[in-house]
Amino acid sequence: MNTSKFIKILRETLGEQCSIKEDKDSYGNHSIWMKLKVKESINVVANSIKSFKGRCIVATAYKNRDGSHTIIYHFDINGTILNVEIKTNDNMFFSITPIIPSANWAEREIREMYGVEPIGHPNTDRLFLDYSIAKGVLNEFIPLSKLQRGVSKTDIMWKKVEEDINNG
Amino acid sequence: MGKTIKIGPFHPELEESVYFKLVADKNSIVQEVEIVNGFIHRGMESLVTNRNFMQNLILTERVCSLCSNNHPFTFVMAVEKIANIKVPSRAEALRVVADEIKRAASNLFNLAMLSHLTHSYELMKDTLETREYLQDLKETIWGNRMDMSVNLFTGVKYDLDAKKVVHILEKLNLAIPKIKELQKRFENDEIIKQRCVGVGILPTEKALEIGVTGPVARGSGINNDVRVKAPYSLYALRPELQPRTKPRNGCDVLSRAMARFDDIIEAVRIIKDLLSDLPRGKTYLEKRPHIPEGEAVVRTEAPRGELIYYLKTDGSQKPIRMRWKVPTYTNWEALKVMILGDKVENVTIILNSIDPCISCTER
Numbered sequence: 274m275n276t277s278k279f280i281k282i283l284r285e286t287l288g289e290q291c292s293i294k295e296d297k298d299s300y301g302n303h304s305i306w307m308k309l310k311v312k313e314s315i316n317v318v319a320n321s322i323k324s325f326k327g328r329c330i331v332a333t334a335y336k337n338r339d340g341s342h343t344i345i346y347h348f349d350i351n352g353t354i355l356n357v358e359i360k361t362n363d364n365m366f367f368s369i370t371p372i373i374p375s376a377n378w379a380e381r382e383i384r385e386m387y388g389v390e391p392i393g394h395p396n397t398d399r400l401f402l403d404y405s406i407a408k409g410v411l412n413e414f415i416p417l418s419k420l421q422r423g424v425s426k427t428d429i430m431w432k433k434v435e436e437d438i439n440n441g
Numbered sequence: 442m443g444k445t446i447k448i449g450p451f452h453p454e455l456e457e458s459v460y461f462k463l464v465a466d467k468n469s470i471v472q473e474v475e476i477v478n479g480f481i482h483r484g485m486e487s488l489v490t491n492r493n494f495m496q497n498l499i500l501t502e503r504v505c506s507l508c509s510n511n512h513p514f515t516f517v518m519a520v521e522k523i524a525n526i527k528v529p530s531r532a533e534a535l536r537v538v539a540d541e542i543k544r545a546a547s548n549l550f551n552l553a554m555l556s557h558l559t560h561s562y563e564l565m566k567d568t569l570e571t572r573e574y575l576q577d578l579k580e581t582i583w584g585n586r587m588d589m590s591v592n593l594f595t596g597v598k599y600d601l602d603a604k605k606v607v608h609i610l611e612k613l614n615l616a617i618p619k620i621k622e623l624q625k626r627f628e629n630d631e632i633i634k635q636r637c638v639g640v641g642i643l644p645t646e647k648a649l650e651i652g653v654t655g656p657v658a659r660g661s662g663i664n665n666d667v668r669v670k671a672p673y674s675l676y677a678l679r680p681e682l683q684p685r686t687k688p689r690n691g692c693d694v695l696s697r698a699m700a701r702f703d704d705i706i707e708a709v710r711i712i713k714d715l716l717s718d719l720p721r722g723k724t725y726l727e728k729r730p731h732i733p734e735g736e737a738v739v740r741t742e743a744p745r746g747e748l749i750y751y752l753k754t755d756g757s758q759k760p761i762r763m764r765w766k767v768p769t770y771t772n773w774e775a776l777k778v779m780i781l782g783d784k785v786e787n788v789t790i791i792l793n794s795i796d797p798c799i800s801c802t803e804r
Contacts, residue, residue, distance in 0.1 A: 299527055300677035304738060328652035330740075331766035333751045347738055347749065347766075352670035354738055375652030378770055386486075401479035401803050411487050 276303060276353055282321055283307070290314050304354040312359040312366050315346070319369035319376075325350045329369070332379035334387050336411075342389050346376070361389060368394035386411040405429040443472050446785055450480050454558060454789040457481065457799035461788060469785045474777055478803060485804040486764060493758040494520060494732055498592065505800035506587040507550065508767065510543040511743040512801075513592040515765070518673065519752040520594055523735035530720035532596035533675045537682070538609075538715055539583070539591040539599075540741075541708040546575040547744035548656070548701040548708075549620075551796040552627065555698055558790050559636045568623055574616040578609060596725025606716050613709055620709070624702040628695075637695035641779035641791035644692055648775065655746020656704060657772045657795050659688045660697030667742040674741075675715070682711050694794040701796075704744070732756070743768060745796050767801040 280293055291314065294306040309315060322329075327350035334344045341362045346369070348355040359366060368391035370376045380391040381400040388409025402410065443464040450458040458480035464473035485504065489497050501512040514536060521528060528536075549572040556565035576586050582605055583589035591597050601609070627633055643653070648661035658665050668676040669683050676683050684707040689696040734756040740749040746768025753762040772795045779791045 298522055298673075298739075300673050302671045302673070302677070326649070328649075330652070330747065330749050331751075331764070331770065333762065333764040335753070335762040345751065347751065349665075354671070354740070356738055374650050374774075375771060377774060379766075399479070401482045403479065410484070 276305060279321065279325055279350065280305065283318065286317055287314055304356065306356045308358045312361055315357065315359055315369055316367060316372065318357050319372040322348050322350060322355070323372055329373045329376035329379060332376065332383060334383045334389060336387060342387055344383065364388060365390045365392055367392050370394050384408065448788060456554065457797065459792070459799060463785060463788065465785050471780050471783055471785060471788070474780045476776065481800050482803040489763045490760055494594070494760070497760070497763070502588050502590055504804065505798055507547045508743055508798060508801050509588040510539055510591060511741060511748050512765070514540060515739055515741045515748050515750045517592045517594055518741070519737045519739040519750045520732055522737040522739055523752065523754055524730050524732050526595050526726065526730060528596055529723045529726065530678065531722040532724050533678065534715055534720050535597045535599065535601065535724060536591065537675045538712055539589055541712045542575055542578060543589065544744045545705045545708040546572055546579070548705050549575070551793065552698060552701060554793050555790070558793055559632050561630060561632050564626060564630060571616060571619040571623060574612050578612050581608065593725050593728065594730050595727055596723065600724050601719065606719065610713065610716060613713060617709055620705055627698060627702065634695070636790060637693065637698065639693055640787050641694045641783060641794055642692050643775050643779050647778050651775045652771045653775050654771065655768045656697050656700040657746065657775060659686065659700035661692045662688045662690045664688045665747070667740050667747050671740065682714060684711070694790055697794045745769060745798060746772065767798060769795065769798045769802040773797070773802065
């Protein structure tokens with residue numbers, strides 16, 4: 274892939290809104306690390322990736338000490354990995370699934386594990402966790418003792434047990 | 442009004458727990474499909490941030506049994522990238538030998554499951570018997586039939602002497618004619634053709650849009666094999682070892698099965714080439730290297746496709762964040778394309794054709 278052409282286009286479009294770093298591993302594989310100052314700019318990056326026939330491999334999220342969340346998208350453009358980092362302070366970010374469908378599961382997983390909402394995502398269903406488990410479970414540390422008593426914030430399970438008891 | 446059919450979460454034709462809710466018309470053609478996941482979710486990504494790197498090496502071996510070599514392989518590569526460690530060539534070669542043995546055995550298992558689903562039990566028996574050559578090898582060389590526990594930070598835990606090399610080559614020479622014969626039988630078996638040709642179609646443009654990888658992509662005419670597109674380990678240092686497989690264009694269940702056969706044959710070729718010229722030297726550098734602050738993204742080609750690890754460290758003994766994505770994670774979405782418009786009776790065969798690894802996907 275012609276990475277210099279891709280980077281040039283993004284620099285021209287985003288200007289000071291992004292910082293770009295390039296690295297090469299010991300096997301000679303090139304990767305790009307990009308930080309976006311404004312989270313809305315992810316749409317511009319996604320459109321560029323689409324025009325270069327790239328795909329979203331996955332996205333990583335983690336909670337920072339100040340309560341904000343960092344989201345890193347990992348894209349592939351013909352063998353080159355592009356990591357794009359955004360930060361969100363208000364538990365929401367703009368979904369790129371309508372532009373790059375391969376980001377579908379990654380964004381849904383961020384929603385249920387961290388409680389960060391991908392605005393405009395076409396699928397609102399849960400991915401892995403049951404509806405009785407509150408969104409954002411990876412934001413919390415749950416000790417084993419608490420886990421054994423149940424982490425559910427709803428009483429759906431207890432109601433089912435109660436129903437069975439009442440029905441004999 | 443269509444007929445609602447539920448398959449799973451526990452079913453004799455499902456390898457792992459998945460739940461399909463299908464709506465079919467009067468001709469049993471699937472009109473709607475809903476797939477419910479999450480039965481094997483264990484919160485492993487949270488667990489790894491509460492364990493040190495050595496403990497996580499053991500944990501990654503246990504994400505799932507069929508991929509129990511790829512996870513630690515990719516994880517150690519991520520750690521080595523952050524610590525700027527260059528692994529000795531002999532260790533790289535030994536990693537690749539173990540990985541390719543695992544790839545061949547994993548793909549043969551999936552093909553055996555395909556013959557099971559088509560009720561071709563003679564073929565299933567022969568496929569599993571051929572796989573036994575590789576299982577025996579794993580047991581003899583690494584001491585275990587599934588978890589080979591090969592990887593170590595900066596190298597590997599095992600070594601091969603001349604006697605073991607001869608033993609591996611002897612076993613592979615016995616397996617090769619059987620694998621080639623099986624390939625012909627799968628390609629020409631009437632029942633397999635009847636059940637697999639034109640079934641579970643994934644058009645190339647849809648495969649590109651969803652971002653599928655591995656034999657699923659190769660069955661739809663796309664070759665995004667990481668060993669070729671972004672070579673790592675010995676595939677980068679010795680390009681002649683890179684697989685020479687060509688994608689298949691049928692876009693159906695049989696094409697994906699044949700792509701797996703291509704992978705198996707290439708895996709055996711890679712092991713034989715490597716063992717004929719095994720680099721000399723150390724098998725590891727140090728057992729407990731210091732892991733500084735940093736972040737890395739590393740990927741490898743697992744039997745089912747691209748496996749990627751993201752690792753962020755702060756110089757302490759535990760990772761800040763560790764994230765991995767397995768091939769089934771993206772290949773799963775393709776199921777909806779493959780199943781819609783196909784017959785209800787083909788659903789489990791189509792599911793098997795992506796070789797789903799639910800334990801890995803849900804973590």
